[in-house]
Amino acid sequence: MTFLLDGFDSDPGDSGLPSSAPAVDEALLAGLNPQQREAVLYRGPALLIVAGAGSGKTSVLTRRIASLLQTREAWPSQILAITFTNKAANEMRERVEQLVGGAADGMWISTFHSACVRILRRQAEAMGLKSAFTIYDSADTRAMLKRIIKELEVDTLGLTVPSVAGKISKLKNELADVDTYARQVNADDPADAAFLEVFRRYSEGLRRANALDFDDLIAETVHLFRAFPEVAALYQRRFRHILVDEYQDTNHAQYALIRELTRPVEPQHVPADTRTRLDANGGIPGASLTVVGDSDQSIYAFRGADIRNIVEFERDYPEAQVILLEQNYRSTQNILDAANAVIASNFDRQEKNLFTTAGAGDKITGFTGYSAYDEAQFVADEIQKLHEAGAAYKDMAVFFRVNSQTRALEDILIRSAIPYRIAGAPSSTSAPRSRMRWPTSCRSRTPLTTWLCAAS
Numbered sequence: 001m002t003f004l005l006d007g008f009d010s011d012p013g014d015s016g017l018p019s020s021a022p023a024v025d026e027a028l029l030a031g032l033n034p035q036q037r038e039a040v041l042y043r044g045p046a047l048l049i050v051a052g053a054g055s056g057k058t059s060v061l062t063r064r065i066a067s068l069l070q071t072r073e074a075w076p077s078q079i080l081a082i083t084f085t086n087k088a089a090n091e092m093r094e095r096v097e098q099l100v101g102g103a104a105d106g107m108w109i110s111t112f113h114s115a116c117v118r119i120l121r122r123q124a125e126a127m128g129l130k131s132a133f134t135i136y137d138s139a140d141t142r143a144m145l146k147r148i149i150k151e152l153e154v155d156t157l158g159l160t161v162p163s164v165a166g167k168i169s170k171l172k173n174e175l176a177d178v179d180t181y182a183r184q185v186n187a188d189d190p191a192d193a194a195f196l197e198v199f200r201r202y203s204e205g206l207r208r209a210n211a212l213d214f215d216d217l218i219a220e221t222v223h224l225f226r227a228f229p230e231v232a233a234l235y236q237r238r239f240r241h242i243l244v245d246e247y248q249d250t251n252h253a254q255y256a257l258i259r260e261l262t263r264p265v266e267p268q269h270v271p272a273d274t275r276t277r278l279d280a281n282g283g284i285p286g287a288s289l290t291v292v293g294d295s296d297q298s299i300y301a302f303r304g305a306d307i308r309n310i311v312e313f314e315r316d317y318p319e320a321q322v323i324l325l326e327q328n329y330r331s332t333q334n335i336l337d338a339a340n341a342v343i344a345s346n347f348d349r350q351e352k353n354l355f356t357t358a359g360a361g362d363k364i365t366g367f368t369g370y371s372a373y374d375e376a377q378f379v380a381d382e383i384q385k386l387h388e389a390g391a392a393y394k395d396m397a398v399f400f401r402v403n404s405q406t407r408a409l410e411d412i413l414i415r416s417a418i419p420y421r422i423a424g425a426p427s428s429t430s431a432p433r434s435r436m437r438w439p440t441s442c443r444s445r446t447p448l449t450t451w452l453c454a455a456s
């Protein structure tokens with residue numbers, strides 16, 4: 001087996017982890033508050049930046065990366081920055097490039113999934129896969145599961161495509177495969193036994209198709225590193241600075257991946273000609289890890305995010321430095337006080353108190369309506385008032401807890417001829433509206449509802 005990677009065993013300067021502040025160009029630090037500045041400049045094995053909403057974490061992360069490049073503490077290829085979305089990765093790359101220009105070329109700024117795809121394509125052979133493996137998206141997964149459930153006729157046991165897909169995803173995010181699950185399953189329970197068989201056939205189907213699903217990308221990379229320490233060592237040697245954004249939303253597999261990547265390189269995996277500083281045992285110290293997050297902003301618990309990853313960071317990395325970013329640059333103090341009061345009752349959180357120098361601002365208005373339509377009418381009236389006072393519609397936003405709540409507001413906005421756009425969810429108006437909105441009236445068949453039903 002041959003392993004190919006970019007040249008990286010020649011650090012710029014000393015590759016160790018200096019603990020004193022580096023000589024960073026002051027222009028890069030311009031405008032930062034003292035905590036942000038410390039978060040950019042701190043050097044050590046592990047750093048947790050607890051960043052409240054709107055506290056400038058993106059500015060800090062990008063400047064931290066830029067400072068590593070500018071001071072030549074790292075080659076671009078030695079930096080791995082992980083974000084949660086491709087959009088965030090592109091934005092971060094652009095912002096780093098604005099700060100250091102072409103010096104950012106060759107740096108890995110990507111999502112967990114993209115980074116794992118790159119690693120797996122290079123090392124696929126070790127996994128018994130062809131490097132041109134296919135990636136199954138959720139539609140491919142659903143199609144295969146639908147076929148398997150039908151073949152096995154297990155829908156009668158309550159196994160649906162979404163429930164099975166969700167359970168398989170959860171297991172993979174916990175790094176459990178078919179064999180691990182088989183050991184813990186209750187074989188006397190027909191539904192459990194059926195699920196195990198579906199999971200088994202699904203895994204075999206993926207392998208026959210030389211395919212991996214989204215969750216496999218991360219789990220298989222972890223398995224690869226654990227099964228082939230020499231492969232893990234390649235990436236441990238390569239990435240000397242690992243930065244992870246939105247750490248509160250990492251699941252167990254993502255957490256395990258970061259743990260593998262930040263392990264020290266064992267002496268037997270250190271090339272004889274390395275110019276990297278070695279530790280007392282002749283190995284290479286683990287990569288420097290920076291994570292940014294906020295337990296109060298965790299939003300992915302439903303898909304396996306484990307808030308303990310951030311809350312227990314200091315246990316996992318005992319030498320970690322913790323820096324709190326509490327100054328908010330987006331909101332007024334009244335809004336922050338309300339937010340602080342709400343998040344104060346979150347469990348498992350790092351204590352912090354958001355503040356601003358922007359002043360108290362307007363008071364918050366609370367309104368309790370009698371119905372969803374009552375609430376929606378209130379919102380629409382407020383929008384009209386603001387608009388008449390000179391505010392542009394595009395500068396206003398309405399937030400919802402669940403997508404289904406858009407329906408009442410959309411109805412009222414349409415009626416009031418207020419232009420709007422739904423972000424992040426399908427518009428409820430694309431659903432068969434009259435049938436869903438007037439089911440009772442349709443049965444009563446007044447002339448108006450008859451027409452509405454006919455139009456649906």
Ligand SMILES: Nc1ncnc2c1ncn2[C@@H]1O[C@H](COP(=O)(O)OP(=O)(O)OP(=O)(O)O)[C@@H](O)[C@H]1O
Pocket residue numbers: 031032033036051052053054055056057058059060329330
């Ligand atoms: N030191 C600072 N002085 C003035 N403005 C700042 C400072 N730091 C950040 N900001 C501004 O605060 C806003 C939020 O910054 P940024 O987007 O980096 O924050 P964030 O923590 O990533 O936000 P969120 O997590 O809520 O998305 C931006 O408009 C940014 O320009």
